[in-house]
Amino acid sequence: MKIISAIIKPFKLDDVREALSEIGINGLTVYEVKGFGRQKGHTELYRGAEYVVDYIPKVKLEIAVDDDRVDQVIDAIIETAKTGKIGDGKIFVTNLENAVRIRTSETGSSAL
Numbered sequence: 001m002k003i004i005s006a007i008i009k010p011f012k013l014d015d016v017r018e019a020l021s022e023i024g025i026n027g028l029t030v031y032e033v034k035g036f037g038r039q040k041g042h043t044e045l046y047r048g049a050e051y052v053v054d055y056i057p058k059v060k061l062e063i064a065v066d067d068d069r070v071d072q073v074i075d076a077i078i079e080t081a082k083t084g085k086i087g088d089g090k091i092f093v094t095n096l097e098n099a100v101r102i103r104t105s106e107t108g109s110s111a112l
Contacts, residue, residue, distance in 0.1 A: 001096040001109060002070050006061045007033065008081040008089040013059050019080040020063070023072055027112070031060040038086060056087060064096055064112050 008016060013030065020028065034055035065073055074091055082088055101111040 001099060001112065002065055002067060003094045003096045004061075004063045004065060004070065004073055004077075005092040005094070006063075006077050006081070006089060007035070007058050007091075008061065008077070009083070009087065010057060010059045012081045012083075013061075015080040016061065016077055019076040020073065023076055025063060025065065025069075025073060025076075027064070029062040031062075033058050033060045037090070058089065064099060066109050066112065 006016070010032075017028070034057055036054065036056055061077075063073060070093060074093070077091060098107060099109075099111040100107050
């Protein structure tokens, strides 16, 4: 099992969720986050004053999947979240040792 963490632009969230649903991924966790990468923030004008925004608002998705679904999920995220511009985001894949469904006490893949 793996955890796929994807950091994407907020306006792409609904498109990504729909694409994941189409391939049978029905559960994910969404966080509102802020950060920066190569774009290193930007400047904005507010009431005539210019100020620097160091942290860019993003959305972080976490999806637990079986090993054989990882590439399919990554492809769906890339296809729907990609704009071709800086700041599209990143995807991280980490090992998931175990999962437990609290309601039924199921463990492993059956708990996903």
